[in-house]
Amino acid sequence: MNKKSIVAIAMIGCLSVFFAWEVRAIAQQLKSVESTGPVPEEVPVKQPFQGADEPIFGTPFSNPPFSDNPPPIVDNFEGSSSKERSIPQNVISHSVKISQSVSNLHSAKTDEEKKQAETELSAALSAYFDNDLKAREREVQAVQERVKKLQDKLDTRREAKEEIVNLQLQLMVNEANGLGFYNGASNVPGQFNPQPVPYRSFNNDQVNEEWEPSSKKAPFQEHLDLDDPSETDPFG
Known part of the structure; x- marks a missing residue:
């Protein structure tokens, strides 16, 4: 018997042992499944209502009222909340x-x-x-x-129509002439609401040319040359 025959016989033996081991493992798995009982079926997912069978949310599960008249309003006793009427x-x-x-x-x-x-x-x-x-x-x-x-x-x-119209007219004319009150006359902080009102220009269509950035006013930057980026950028 030559060397090739010996190698072929050895390979066939190894494959036989491998398949035998696989069959044994599969048999053990089947036994474990049978011992634990049948595999549970998947729980079906409830589909939403469609078409005419769709429920109307908010409809009480009770008989309809005896008439079309609304139910009487019950007076709320002292000490009970508005949501819990006695x-x-x-x-x-x-x-x-x-x-x-x-x-x-x-x-x-x-x-x-x-x-x-x-x-x-x-x-x-x-x-x-x-x-x-x-x-x-x-x-x-x-x-x-x-x-x-x-x-x-x-x-x-209705009786004060002329007074209301004239007052609003005067306010709008003042706004157009640049004579509007700071933040708008109707938005003065504390006039109607104690909450602070965010800052807005007296006229959003105009630009305050006298405004300058606070960086130019800061004392620690007075000696810097703002035109040179290396002077204003600490990492430059």
């Missing part, structure tokens, strides 16, 4: 009476009991209606008072 005790008591009357009406067995339950329910509904009507009247009264205040302000402004 329910008055009279509204709670009326609701309790209505609930009790409805329960008595369903549990009534004789005609007399039904008639009495109907009378109690009618009285409870009437009291609830009166309370709701008073709340709506208060709401209308508040709106009327606000409209009256706005109307008074509108009448006052």
Whole structure:
């Protein structure tokens, strides 16, 4: 047997050992998978609503109101925030009476009991209606008072039309002639708002030619030649 045959036999043996090792490793992996149970399926991703089935955000999950009238405005008690409105005790008591009357009406067995339950329910509904009507009247009264205040302000402004127009005209003429107040007459710091107002020129279309950079005024740079970059640049 020559040398080439010996080398070929050795290579075949090595390949056989390698494939046997791979098969053994794959078999062990399959056993470990079977022992741990089936591979869990991927959780499907919920797709967003599309088309007519898309929900309307903000719609309460409750029955629609009995009528198109807006709900009554409940007065806010002292100590509660504007976001947390308390329910008055009279509204709670009326609701309790209505609930009790409805329960008595369903549990009534004789005609007399039904008639009495109907009378109690009618009285409870009437009291609830009166309370709701008073709340709506208060709401209308508040709106009327606000409209009256706005109307008074509108009448006052209408009467002062000539004065307002002349004043604004004089201010605009002064601005055009370079006689406007510093920062604009309507932007004087502290006039309407205590917050400081950023600096702006009295007229954005004009340039103050007398302004000079603060570097020329600084005492420590008075001896420097500003025309020479090496004098002003510490790294030059």
